[in-house]
């Protein structure tokens with residue numbers, strides 16, 4: 618969805634997002650940014666003019682003129698327009714947030730377990746890996762997360778997503794990488810001495826390579 622076609626980053630995000638759900642954040646960020654810039658200009662330009670136009674001058678501008686009347690039309694206008702803007706922002710944000718939170722129906726499910734201080738992964742066929750999370754390119758991945766000991770958090774900066782990893786509970790998040798490569802995942806909840814080294818690598822490979830890896834014993 619292109620709200621502001623002139624916002625280059627937003628358009629790029631729509632055409633070739635490196636990862637999801639990052640593009641939802643990028644799009645809503647640009648919408649809020651441009652609305653904020655618009656409101657800022659609407660306020661600041663007339664304000665600057667009036668500051669100059671009605672500046673203090675001896676004799677001619679000694680006393681301000683008291684306004685009488687006004688108009689209901691104007692008041693309704695400056696109530697209704699902001700109301701429409703705020704409702705639009707709320708609805709658009711909720712729509713993007715829903716997509717950011719909920720994994721697409723055809724996602725590949727992988728279990729992830731945090732522990733002091735490493736990440737373990739388990740695939741549907743029982744295959745396990747530690748520190749390396751293999752995923753096929755262009756496919757939504759749904760992570761089911763839990764912890765063996767304390768609270769951790771799985772953070773994927775490139776996909777702009779993160780989720781708490783809590784003992785005794787299964788939380789979930791989703792992501793999708795559209796380019797083959799290695800991407801860093803961090804623990805983002807301070808969990809003890811080696812917290813800073815609690816890293817994982819998301820290894821994004823072709824579907825064939827993924828199937829081969831998943832079926833192999835290595």
Ligand SMILES: [Cu+2]
Nearest residue numbers: 769804808815
């Ligand atoms: Cu941790």
